[in-house]
Amino acid sequence: MSEVDLAVSTEGLTKRFGSFSAVESFDFTVERGTVVALLGPNGAGKTTIVRMLATLSEPTSGRAVVCGHDVVAEADAVRSVISLTGQFAALEANLTARENLVLMARLRGYGHPAAACVAATLVERYDIGEFQDKLVKRLSGGQRRRVDLAAGLVTQPELLVLDEPTTGLDPRSRQVVWAAVRELVAKGVTLLLTTQYLEEADALADKIVFMDRGRNAATGTPAELRAQIGDHRVDVVASDAAGFEELVVALSSSFKLTLAPERRTISVPAPREALDLSTVTGQVVATGVAVDEVGLRRPTLDDAFFAFTGSPAQLGAGQVEVDEEMELSA
Amino acid sequence: MTAVAVAGPLPALPARANRARRYLRETALLVGRSLQSIPRVPERLSDVTIQPVMFTLLFLYVFGSAIHIPGMRYQDYLLPGLVGQGLAFGVIGAGVATSTDFASGVVDRFRSLPVTRLSVITAQVLGQMLEQVLGMLIVVAIGLGLGWHPHLTAAKLFELVGLILLGLLAFTWFGVLLGMLVRSSDAMQGLGFAIMLPLSFLAGTFVPIAGMREVPRAIGEWDPLSSLVAAVRQVCQGTPSSGSWQLDHPVPAMVCWCLVMIGVCAPLALRRFRKMNTV
Numbered sequence: 001m002s003e004v005d006l007a008v009s010t011e012g013l014t015k016r017f018g019s020f021s022a023v024e025s026f027d028f029t030v031e032r033g034t035v036v037a038l039l040g041p042n043g044a045g046k047t048t049i050v051r052m053l054a055t056l057s058e059p060t061s062g063r064a065v066v067c068g069h070d071v072v073a074e075a076d077a078v079r080s081v082i083s084l085t086g087q088f089a090a091l092e093a094n095l096t097a098r099e100n101l102v103l104m105a106r107l108r109g110y111g112h113p114a115a116a117c118v119a120a121t122l123v124e125r126y127d128i129g130e131f132q133d134k135l136v137k138r139l140s141g142g143q144r145r146r147v148d149l150a151a152g153l154v155t156q157p158e159l160l161v162l163d164e165p166t167t168g169l170d171p172r173s174r175q176v177v178w179a180a181v182r183e184l185v186a187k188g189v190t191l192l193l194t195t196q197y198l199e200e201a202d203a204l205a206d207k208i209v210f211m212d213r214g215r216n217a218a219t220g221t222p223a224e225l226r227a228q229i230g231d232h233r234v235d236v237v238a239s240d241a242a243g244f245e246e247l248v249v250a251l252s253s254s255f256k257l258t259l260a261p262e263r264r265t266i267s268v269p270a271p272r273e274a275l276d277l278s279t280v281t282g283q284v285v286a287t288g289v290a291v292d293e294v295g296l297r298r299p300t301l302d303d304a305f306f307a308f309t310g311s312p313a314q315l316g317a318g319q320v321e322v323d324e325e326m327e328l329s330a
Numbered sequence: 331m332t333a334v335a336v337a338g339p340l341p342a343l344p345a346r347a348n349r350a351r352r353y354l355r356e357t358a359l360l361v362g363r364s365l366q367s368i369p370r371v372p373e374r375l376s377d378v379t380i381q382p383v384m385f386t387l388l389f390l391y392v393f394g395s396a397i398h399i400p401g402m403r404y405q406d407y408l409l410p411g412l413v414g415q416g417l418a419f420g421v422i423g424a425g426v427a428t429s430t431d432f433a434s435g436v437v438d439r440f441r442s443l444p445v446t447r448l449s450v451i452t453a454q455v456l457g458q459m460l461e462q463v464l465g466m467l468i469v470v471a472i473g474l475g476l477g478w479h480p481h482l483t484a485a486k487l488f489e490l491v492g493l494i495l496l497g498l499l500a501f502t503w504f505g506v507l508l509g510m511l512v513r514s515s516d517a518m519q520g521l522g523f524a525i526m527l528p529l530s531f532l533a534g535t536f537v538p539i540a541g542m543r544e545v546p547r548a549i550g551e552w553d554p555l556s557s558l559v560a561a562v563r564q565v566c567q568g569t570p571s572s573g574s575w576q577l578d579h580p581v582p583a584m585v586c587w588c589l590v591m592i593g594v595c596a597p598l599a600l601r602r603f604r605k606m607n608t609v
Contacts, residue, residue, distance in 0.1 A: 054442045080444040090439035094367030106359050107445050114341045135370060151439070155343055 007032045007159045007190035012062035015048050022048040024214040030192050037201035038194040040211030046194035050161050054084040067158050083157035085149050093137035097128055097147045105154040122150040127176050142173030162193040198304055210308055217308045229299050229307045230269045234280045238264040239290040250287045258306055356449035364457025378465020382416050389536050409473035410566045411535035414559035416469050417497040418530055421505040422522030424458040428509025429518045451603050458502045480566040490565045500588035503595040510602050533559045557583035
């Protein structure tokens with residue numbers, strides 16, 4: 001596929017902060033008109049990648065091309081085709097929602113009456129009307145995110161990048177965001193989104209790129225990845241450590257177990273769902289060990305992590321802080 | 331969900347103007363954004379309003395009774411000093427506003443737009459300067475109300491305004507640079523005071539440098555703020571100062587200091603702004 005058909009392509013894209021490698025030899029592509037999700041835990045390097053694509057951060061090495069423009073050599077051209085909505089709303093806190101939209105529209109090149117018209121259209125489209133005249137600093141997190149998304153859409157971008165668009169959103173705001181996104185996708189906008197939620201990537205993306213510690217750990221359609229991760233799982237939570245050990249011995253003969261000793265949890269693949277639940281429950285009851293919980297659930301990011309990296313997710317909230325601090329001080 | 335279905339087309343984007351015109355237009359828009367937000371954060375103005383008023387009153391009515399300047403009334407000595415101090419304290423306001431902006435992500439938003447990068451930083455400097463001018467006007471008004479008599483001809487007034495604007499420009503660039511390097515506004519506030527407060531006290535703002543002990547006098551004689559204060563005082567009151575070359579020639583000394591500060595800080599700030607690219 002030639003670069004013309006690609007909204008994004010990267011080759012050996014690498015970003016280091018001192019000795020810490022946030023993104024390492026990362027190759028991926030986003031075909032025009034598709035939705036691609038970068039999926040990974042906190043600290044996997046998702047934000048670092050989208051910042052490089054949005055020209056906010058220069059790669060240490062490797063190259064990235066957005067809609068045919070190199071992010072370093074043709075940064076200005078990239079800026080006019082891309083729109084980034086970040087994890088943290090990037091708005092002027094002391095202007096109202098509408099004033100922010102007008103300012104963004106004018107900075108994009110609209111004259112004054114046209115900018116007011118653009119702002120009015122966006123206010124209506126993203127359900128901002130009831131708080132359009134409130135200062136941004138007085139808005140709730142969800143309201144801000146909606147204004148932020150609208151501010152990124154004062155012109156229709158060729159590539160829309162949403163960095164964790166629904167993290168921390170209330171259900172109403174989440175619906176508005178998703179409805180807006182689906183509408184844009186229907187119009188042919190290419191979308192790259194980052195998320196920590198497997199479910200979200202599964203529901204929206206044509207292609208999922210799974211990230212682990214700055215690397216591309218797996219790429220595929222949701223169906224392909226699901227086949228590798230496995231479908232549902234049964235979790236058994238033992239009441240105490242001794243019981244946990246006993247259950248591990250009892251269940252390991254018939255199942256491939258994933259263990260989380262600190263939570264006394266044993267996880268069993270359950271491709272046959274309720275049938276597997278009843279088999280596991282039967283075996284647990286037969287051991288006579290006391291359990292807090294036995295339940296069937298959908299696979300999570302942890303399961304994906306285990307499936308693709310062979311080890312449990314190690315990067316927690318602490319890693320993100322390090323990552324961001326390095327970004328700030330580098 | 332009601333509003334989502336309503337989706338009229340956006341108006342067409344006008345063709346892009348040339349680079350110089352875009353730069354001017356974007357700078358104006360971004361300065362407008364700074365000015366628009368001033369009345370919404372009255373506390374941000376406290377640095378340039380309440381503080382100088384407090385200094386004026388404290389020194390005039392508390393310390394002033396014990397300070398005798400030969401040959402002139404204390405308000406005529408103090409007010410030019412406070413104007414100089416106001417200039418210098420602009421560093422803190424500019425630094426805090428800049429670090430707040432950079433930490434909030436709004437600057438990243440501007441940087442991700444097809445907007446000339448120079449306009450973002452020029453607007454930062456101009457916006458801060460205008461805020462400081464507002465503070466300066468308040469100090470002057472209070473001073474005049476409390477009996478300050480500057481001896482100004484039209485030519486002197488012109489010179490004074492020119493010096494003040496040059497000083498503001500230099501110190502604002504310094505503040506913007508500091509604000510970009512210090513990424514927390516609290517740290518910036520602390521650092522700003524730690525640098526500017528001692529320097530402003532040593533600069534002959536409140537008491538003459540000549541009467542100080544050896545060490546503070548030596549610092550005061552070469553403190554860049556001393557030339558600022560002495561220059562304003564010379565233009566307003568015709569009061570000469572002496573002690574070092576810069577005090578004997580305060581106006582050229584101040585102009586030199588300001589040009590050096592702009593020459594060093596502006597390129598560093600611009601470089602830092604582009605460099606943030608690599609963050």
